[in-house]
Amino acid sequence: MKIKIAVFDFTGCEGCELQILNCEEEMPDLLAAFDIVNFREAITDKGNYYDVAFIDGACSRESEIARLHEIRERAKRVIPIGACASLGGVNCLRNSYSTVDALTAVYGESANYYDSIPARPISAVIPIDFFIPGCPIQKEDFIRALQAILISKLPEQYNNPVCAECKMAGNTCVFEKGMTCLGPVTRGGCHATCVTGGATCWGCRGFIDDPNVNAEKEILEKAGLSVAEIMNRFSLFNTFQESIWK
Amino acid sequence: MEVKKIEIGVRHLTRVEGHGNIIVRAHDGQIDEVTWAVTESPRFFEVMLRGRPWYDAHVLASRICGICSVSHQIASIKATEAAFGLKPSEQTVLLRKLLYAGEVIESHILHIYLLALPDFLGVPSAFALMESHKDAVLCGLRLKKLGNDIMETIGGRAVHPQAAIVNGFGRLPGKEQLLSIKTRLQEALPDMAATVDLFQSLVLPDFTRETEYISLKHPDEYTFTDGDIASTDTGITSVDNYLDVTNEYCVPQSTAKYTKNARESFMVGALARINNNYEQLNPQAKEAADRLGLKPLCTNPFLNTPAQVAETTHEIEESIAIIDRLLETGIQAEDRTVKVKAGRGIGAVEAPRGLLIHDYTYDENGNIVQANCVVPTNENHANIQLDLESLVRDNLEKGPDELQLLCEMLVRAYDPCISCSTH
Numbered sequence A: 001m002k003i004k005i006a007v008f009d010f011t012g013c014e015g016c017e018l019q020i021l022n023c024e025e026e027m028p029d030l031l032a033a034f035d036i037v038n039f040r041e042a043i044t045d046k047g048n049y050y051d052v053a054f055i056d057g058a059c060s061r062e063s064e065i066a067r068l069h070e071i072r073e074r075a076k077r078v079i080p081i082g083a084c085a086s087l088g089g090v091n092c093l094r095n096s097y098s099t100v101d102a103l104t105a106v107y108g109e110s111a112n113y114y115d116s117i118p119a120r121p122i123s124a125v126i127p128i129d130f131f132i133p134g135c136p137i138q139k140e141d142f143i144r145a146l147q148a149i150l151i152s153k154l155p156e157q158y159n160n161p162v163c164a165e166c167k168m169a170g171n172t173c174v175f176e177k178g179m180t181c182l183g184p185v186t187r188g189g190c191h192a193t194c195v196t197g198g199a200t201c202w203g204c205r206g207f208i209d210d211p212n213v214n215a216e217k218e219i220l221e222k223a224g225l226s227v228a229e230i231m232n233r234f235s236l237f238n239t240f241q242e243s244i245w246k
Numbered sequence B: 001m002e003v004k005k006i007e008i009g010v011r012h013l014t015r016v017e018g019h020g021n022i023i024v025r026a027h028d029g030q031i032d033e034v035t036w037a038v039t040e041s042p043r044f045f046e047v048m049l050r051g052r053p054w055y056d057a058h059v060l061a062s063r064i065c066g067i068c069s070v071s072h073q074i075a076s077i078k079a080t081e082a083a084f085g086l087k088p089s090e091q092t093v094l095l096r097k098l099l100y101a102g103e104v105i106e107s108h109i110l111h112i113y114l115l116a117l118p119d120f121l122g123v124p125s126a127f128a129l130m131e132s133h134k135d136a137v138l139c140g141l142r143l144k145k146l147g148n149d150i151m152e153t154i155g156g157r158a159v160h161p162q163a164a165i166v167n168g169f170g171r172l173p174g175k176e177q178l179l180s181i182k183t184r185l186q187e188a189l190p191d192m193a194a195t196v197d198l199f200q201s202l203v204l205p206d207f208t209r210e211t212e213y214i215s216l217k218h219p220d221e222y223t224f225t226d227g228d229i230a231s232t233d234t235g236i237t238s239v240d241n242y243l244d245v246t247n248e249y250c251v252p253q254s255t256a257k258y259t260k261n262a263r264e265s266f267m268v269g270a271l272a273r274i275n276n277n278y279e280q281l282n283p284q285a286k287e288a289a290d291r292l293g294l295k296p297l298c299t300n301p302f303l304n305t306p307a308q309v310a311e312t313t314h315e316i317e318e319s320i321a322i323i324d325r326l327l328e329t330g331i332q333a334e335d336r337t338v339k340v341k342a343g344r345g346i347g348a349v350e351a352p353r354g355l356l357i358h359d360y361t362y363d364e365n366g367n368i369v370q371a372n373c374v375v376p377t378n379e380n381h382a383n384i385q386l387d388l389e390s391l392v393r394d395n396l397e398k399g400p401d402e403l404q405l406l407c408e409m410l411v412r413a414y415d416p417c418i419s420c421s422t423h
Helices: A015-021 A027-033 A062-074 A082-087 A089-096 A099-113 A139-150 A162-168 A213-222 A227-245 B054-062 B069-084 B090-120 B126-132 B134-155 B175-200 B270-280 B283-291 B301-329 B376-394 B400-413
Strands: A003-009 A034-039 A052-056 A077-081 B005-010 B020-027 B030-038 B212-217 B228-231 B235-237 B249-251 B254-258 B343-351 B354-362 B368-374
Touching: A003 A015, A003 A062, A003 A139, A015 A052, A015 A082, A015 A139, A015 B090, A027 A034, A027 A139, A027 B126, A052 A062, A052 A082, A077 A082, A077 A139, A082 A089, A082 A227, A089 A227, A099 B249, A213 A227, A227 B054, B005 B400, B020 B376, B020 B400, B030 B254, B030 B376, B054 B069, B054 B354, B054 B368, B069 B090, B069 B343, B069 B354, B090 B126, B090 B134, B090 B301, B090 B400, B126 B134, B134 B175, B175 B283, B175 B301, B212 B270, B212 B343, B212 B354, B254 B376, B270 B283, B270 B301, B283 B301, B301 B400, B354 B376, B376 B400
Parallel strands: A003 A034, A003 A052, A052 A077
Antiparallel strands: B005 B020, B020 B030, B212 B228, B228 B235, B249 B254, B343 B354, B354 B368
């Protein structure tokens, strides 16, 4: 019998689900190997029996907590996909405001129509088995996870900083170009795609295990960033992880 | 006498981006309730943009939407450039248009083939179509990949590309890459012709409701990235006065704001653009539009999907012309210096789903102090609600299953980007 997979979405842009649909060339093989029983963005069926649940998006409402517990009970494996689900991601930027202030800033006098709680990653609500990092996830990371699942395993989490792959890609160091970068402390596995793409690392894959945050702060300061600017850099994707960098 | 009751409750409508519910209750030919409810979690982007520096604003804005990330980036970059008084070069404008065309192609094809088509062919998903209509799905996947490959070539990747920045591009494509994309675009035209054939053979639900149609309009082109705001009711409004047109307000059943201008609601997106700018379509796109019955003024919202087919053809033709122009002038490294100053800037584009506005106020250090975003699907929600009411009224005699499918198809026809609308 084929392994049943489900994809669920919470608070986020659904770009990671789109990355699954962007597996245009792999899609026929993927459908031959797995039953996709629940994937609201793409299919009408809503199956309640699944082996693996992929979760896109952060948790930011009371009702989402209950939904997550239900998914955890049903699934053998729960795998958050993307920065929102695995880190909380950009959603947590709003946690520096109280819920009432944030709601009032957006909805004014109608703020009391709506409910919200501070945003958090999935792992802050239910136990998870693995996570696929990135904003967005890379298709190859998703395919690799599926391959491992086919043989009843999970992939190993990549744990070198972005700098390692950035060097291999032959990029000029972002700091040498007069910009700043979170590559030295950020989990790689992305082929340094943002630096290669002409930008800088914003830390969307979260920190490597045991990051040397103090050294990173020093080089950011040396590059001319103020304390406020350094906090801005770290907070974009990693507000929820502020105990690591603050 | 038997009481005829209709109870439709669709929780988290499928094959759309984001979370929305459809509720219909009626008895004995009397409608008790028709509600389009937007249940997406509040996302607070306008709050989160506050305090962000100018060079990260478009990076954060991009995360409003995974499907139209390029639209949000470009609207954001345009707002920042307007605030700082910057005018991008011709090369930057052309590259942005090409990147943008990649997104329009990918986003439209995703909706046309993967989200909308299954309803017309009577299956629950495009995955099921792989068995019944394999050639059609493979054609759709080829076109979708072309859109993604354009975004990867120009922007660095397909979702949340990195290369587009304020006043230019962080990385420029090479001549060979552009030539290879051009060949792929030319090869895609037969696939688009097949798509037009396919949609010409489908029977759309017979439903019309006249409304106000709003989009950008530009004197020289069928525009996605520039121009003034045009309404079929109130004519031209400068982008600087967008608030006069969008008039956002809150309703309890929707975490996305509603908008209205001259009437109770208006429609944005592919159909609104065709209604406003039909004459400016490229030749093959215009032929496609004519074959698909898209002669303005079109008042059947189900025609929005065929309108996307015509627009995809337009963007393929347009991309070939843009690449020719880029090859003629040659790609050159440019000065991307940005001088920060305090002030307000407004950036408006036509996202695949319609008029998108980012409005930022910066302090003298180049940090955002105030941000407002008006997003296409949040503009469409009121119109979806009124269309649903009218559709249910016209079709009360139908069985609950048939009526439910019609309601779902209507909402899908708008290709709603719901999480984006609750930015």
